[in-house]
Amino acid sequence: MDLSFDLLANAVIAGVLLGGFYAAVTIGVSISFGILDIVNIAHPAFIILGSYIAYIINSSFGIDPIVVSIIVLPVFYLLGAGVYQIYYQAFERYGQESLRGLSFFFGLLFITEVLLILVFGVDYRYVEASYIGPSWHVGVMDFPLRMLVPCLTALAMFGVLQLFLSRTFMGRAIAAVAQDQLALRLMGASPMRIKRVAFGISIATTAVAGALLIIIQPVEPSVGREYIGRVFAICVLGGLGSLPGTVIGAMLLGIIESFTSTFYGPSWAPAVGFGVLLLTLAFRPSGLLGR
């Protein structure tokens, strides 16, 4: 079989660009699930919410979706902090987060989806921006801008978060919560307050991820479901709580998916994430860069 170089190179590029976007989608889960141990399965629902907000503002005011997402960051941060407050009051305080906490997030996922269906219907929505459409050509390789821009935005967001977590006082406090909550309490700090900030940040990233999603593909309310398996697969593959691991895991999954859809057809792509998740859990549960 003649595996042409062009096809191969373009599949790799498409995979890396897709992977960059997946990193943006996953980085919030990496914080909530990896660092805070909160299994927020409603994360994709917040992403879809972000997409719809980008859509509404973009279609009525014509503002660039990425700019919109940065404007609404504080709103999403407050939303996240609020959700954590309820979660803490109702479940975490009593140590009941496993069964009821999970059901709570599942309910949130469901309510968001049904509400969006009721308000917007199941039609696909999309945004308009100057970089959707054209691509750069380098030799035989294509760089579609609608993939390149989200990928670069995602990497920028990763950089900012990584700096924040390793350099600032709050960032280090968040890492401390992950390591030993009792010790933190003995130092006179409140783990609950720190976790609220971290969870707020985790939800804030969904504003950006949602805007990137609607740049890449048209969105309808149930699209988020496909991302649940993917997001947690990346998170586990990269190693829980490791942001660089998340980016590497995202790139890997992006490349594997891009190869699957190039060589077997796009309808198989959703199964890939799950396969990767199961294999990782079975053979290397601590992930690539796990603690």
Next chain:
Amino acid sequence: MVIAIASAAVVFFGARAVSNDYVFFAGYTVLQYIVLATAWNILGGYTGYVNFGSAAFFAMGAYTTVFFHKSLPLPIPALIVIGGIVSGLVGFGMGYLTLRLRGAFFAIATLALAVVLQTFVVNWDYVGGSRGAYIIRPSENVLTGPYIQYLFLLMLSLVVVGLVCARGIERSRLGYGFAAIRDDELAAEACGVPTLRLKLIATTLSGALMGMAGAPFPYYIGYLQPSSAFGLEYAVNSIAMPMIGGTTSWVGPLIGAILLGSLQQIATVTISSAVNLLIVGLLLVGFVIIAPNGIVGLVQDRLRAGAK
């Protein structure tokens, strides 16, 4: 056991006395939810492991039926058994791969399972692919007359099997083992409870029951497509019903399923199906926050307060 069969007979002949086919159509759905809720509770309520993939197990039973309908037509009771075995095996496999890790991984894996199985079914042309499959249902049955009454009777017997099973587990060594896992897995393990084996028994049983509930579904609906078999409403309902009823005993899912199931039947007819799903979601979130032990828990609290 005798009481269960007797009350099932009362339900059947009671429904027959109304002599309206709609009662059977609506009743079938409610019964199906009782089986699903009971099955979910065997794993979720007794051992504390959350399964978000009820729809996947349900659909697996349904698609087993479609497969055999095309290749080798068998009577429905045989299909129910086969559907149960298939789903039970998948449950076992899932559990074996993920249950040795923290509980959250199992929950996530079940959530992803639904997406993946749906991908497989969509790509599998033999069972209809994304276009769906038609199942022509015979209009009459020798035993009961109209076919829907036959299906209703089958589902009713599944309810009896499920409830007897759940009640039996609750009062046996198995049930105490499950409860030990739910309360403190590490302590249970240290006391010599074979946790992994018990968890695998629970996933297999629970998956098998869900598959059995799904097996007659193609005959009920007549036209099966992936998005209806894998519908999120099965996953949500089979969690919401035990949560609202109460997860610690077999009565909880029964109460929850009857209440929520009938409410949805009414809401679908009077309002709209999207709104009725919203109601389920809101009730689920409301109950887990305000009444963590469901209706059964509320009643128990009331009784205890009354005794003082």
